[in-house]
Amino acid sequence: MKRIILSTLLTLTMFNLFGQKKSDTNKSEYKFKEAENTACFVCDHVLSKQRPILYVAHDKEDGSWQFLCGQDDHTEASAKIISLKNATVIDTTINDLYEMPLGVGAERKFASSGVDA
Numbered sequence: 001m002k003r004i005i006l007s008t009l010l011t012l013t014m015f016n017l018f019g020q021k022k023s024d025t026n027k028s029e030y031k032f033k034e035a036e037n038t039a040c041f042v043c044d045h046v047l048s049k050q051r052p053i054l055y056v057a058h059d060k061e062d063g064s065w066q067f068l069c070g071q072d073d074h075t076e077a078s079a080k081i082i083s084l085k086n087a088t089v090i091d092t093t094i095n096d097l098y099e100m101p102l103g104v105g106a107e108r109k110f111a112s113s114g115v116d117a
């Protein structure tokens with residue numbers, strides 16, 4: 001009986017070790033200098049994860065961030081305001097843009113599209 005418990009513990013420990021790295025990369029990261037509750041604009045496609053974030057802008061007027069799908073089919077109702085922290089939870093890769101200066105917009109295209117390359 002004791003032996004079974006031991007091996008169960010061992011398995012759990014190993015699972016944790018292996019899971020560690022995975023959870024580190026999957027864990028929500030937050031690199032931005034701004035407060036986590038900084039308001040940012042997303043479109044409803046991004047919010048609902050229907051589409052990836054392909055357009056990012058850092059407004060030089062008020063310092064606000066925009067994370068949009070980059071397509072043109074938006075109405076006023078498409079604009080949603082969430083916290084910057086929430087945006088990084090939707091897509092952790094936007095953390096890479098934390099040093100993006102004010103007044104700069106960035107567009108990215110996924111390699112899978114292969115059309116514009």
Ligand SMILES: [Zn+2]
Pocket residue numbers: 043044045046051068069070071074078
């Ligand atoms: Zn959109």
